Amino acid sequence: MPAMTRLFATAALSALIALPAGAFQLDPRFTDADGDLIADIPEDESAWLDPATLVFAYTPVEDPAVYVDVWQEFLDHLSEATGKPVQFFPVQSNAAQLEAMRAGRLHIAAINTGGNPIAVACAGFRPFAMMAAEDGSFGYEMEIITHPGSGIEELADLRGRTLAFTSETSNSGFKAPQALLEAEFDLVLDRDFSAAFSGGHDNSILGVANADYDAAAIANSVLTRMVARGVVSRDDLVTIYTSDTFPTSGYGTVHNLHPDLQDAIREAFFSFDWEGTALQAEFGAQGETQFIPITFEEHWSVIRQIDAAMGVTYTCN
Known part of the structure; x- marks a missing residue:
């Protein structure tokens, strides 16, 4: 199980922008040839996942049963875009979510804000989207x-x-x-x-x-x-x-999912029409009405800096 070792903060949050982010590293089983801080898609096609059913999990911050219906219209859209059935996986903990992704049983996920670094480093998570307001503001x-x-x-x-x-x-x-x-x-x-x-x-x-x-x-x-x-x-x-x-939860895929599926999933997020859906009813209450493109390198910089200030390191077993 991924384990986190922590030390206490030594700098004010307002000063974190000056801290280096270079300490962040991926688990050695991943590569990052382009330097974008997320795992590359494997070059070896035999390592690609092409499951008969795609599995999606929302971050386990509330009662998972509430979100089965909330996400159903989006999952139907995702299924149409990929040509595969999509199953909602009601995870009970962050640890269970990461373990499922590391084991190849979870293919698409929303990872909570603080969990993104460990998911990227230890589970090969490739975040590409985030919920935002109509004007593009988020958080x-x-x-x-x-x-x-x-x-x-x-x-x-x-x-x-x-x-x-x-x-x-x-x-x-x-x-x-x-x-x-x-x-x-x-x-x-x-x-x-x-x-x-x-x-x-x-x-x-x-x-x-x-x-x-x-x-x-x-x-x-x-x-x-x-x-x-x-x-x-x-x-x-x-x-x-x-x-x-x-930043809010990051949405993305596991790194070794078939590249064509990753492209189709990304397109599905940005082409989904929220109007009149259960997703809009649930998240519109906090002003979120669309998915916008993000990068882990840019949008999670402040979170990595908080980890650096706290002396956080990740051991991926």
Whole structure:
């Protein structure tokens, strides 16, 4: 299983742009001849995957069952574009998603923001798209939330309390808040506050709303969707910190999928008509109405810099 080794942040997030990104490396089983930081498609055609059924997984940030119907119209479009049936794979964890891709059982995926580097480095993930608004703007913010009556009114009040994170591969659910809290507010995990790991943004949000957690670091895009669906009331939550904007989940394919399939899948993302679909109903609540082209090298630069500041390295076993 891919494992992540972390050290603490040593620089403020506002200064991360000056940090080198050269430390990012792919697992030795991949090549990157063109230097774009993602795995090349194998030259040996015998290494190409050409499955009878394509498998798609959405990032496991919320109840996977909710998204079977949300994605169905898009998957039908994807099936028409590729000439193959497409199956929705309701993954329960980031680790399960990466393992499925490494094993060749997952071909197309949405990988959460913080998980993109490890998916690229260890699973041969080739991201090419991201959701965006009609004007091309994109992104979400990390929020630290608490509940009314918690006694936490500002970040300093987290001292001696428990902060819920999602998982160690999550950007807004762990890496960014840990870096920010230590570098900018001198709040150090295990010294000034303790951590709980909920396993997902929805779990963290519901845990705070029900006062199971003192506070939590979450992606506000998930919160927006949960409020829109009536899963949680905004009145049960108080935001005490909002970050700068980060890129959203990256959509892409496994590196050794047949090149013709990769081309057809890419085209399907950009030709999908969102109007009147369940996808529009779900993600339109947070202003996302289309897929736009992205590159891991450019759009995930700030995430790699956060990893570098935290001393994150990946061991792909």
